[in-house]
Amino acid sequence: MKLFQSDYLFHYPWDQVTAANWQKYPNELSSHVISVDILGRSIINNHILRTERLIGCKQSIPKWLSFIVGGQSISYVREVSEIDLNNKSLIMKSMNLTMNHLLLVKETVIYKPDLQLPDLQTTFNQSAEITAFAGVSKICDKLEEWSIERFGQNAKSGKLAFENVLNQLTEKWEQTGVFKDSD
Template identity: 75%
Template structure:
């Protein structure tokens, strides 16, 4: 098993970042994401919005890995997110559904106000456990190393892409004169259950 971890601070308040999360795809940098489908959405009695999504991804993979996975080019990821307005946290957990008997990737992302920056920034923490399953440990190591590198590349691209989405939405919100404190509540009200 290999681990991946990163932290970043977005220079936007938590409510803006959380509202923008629902409009992250499609974007010009994360072209590997080809579909996002909402499977379930509920609000529990503590006011936590729970959303389950199915995300389709298409990425090229090395020929040696294509041989192991049978040439599949589209993979699916199940993501469960929980937005807690009271505690100002957004936690997203995802796991690949495609070929998880060969390679299992469990990712956790947490967005919360950055206390060191007067709550005007949002702290982003991302971690992933990447485990390959094969009878030969050298193959496992090679698959895990390649997967961590690809995950790292996608994480860097994803961070830039999300910054672009935040910039675009911030401009739109400012042009419309939207009160920033009500952004997330407005986005939650728009969601269909």
């Protein structure tokens, strides 16, 4: 098993970040995401919105890996998120459904208001556990190393894409008066 960890600071308030989260796909910088379907929504304890989504992705894999696992080009991820309005947190947990008997990726993302500037910035904490299952440990190691590298590249471009979406939505919200101070 290999671990991935990333922390980031979005220079947008938590309310805007969590609202934009539902509108981040499709976007030109995350063209690998080809579908997002809501499987269910519920309210827990009158203040937590729980959403389960199925996300379809199209990504190419290296030839050596395709040779081992087959050439499946579309993969699916199950994401369960909980927005806690009382504690101002958004926790998203996702896991790949495709090929998870060979490679299991469990990701957790947490958005919270920044402790220093809670009305202006949002912290982003991302972690992932990546585990390969194969009879040969060298293959597992190679697959996990490649997956960690790929996950890191995707995480970097994902943050950039989300910044882009946040910027576009903020401009739109400013024009329409959404998220305006009530002072």
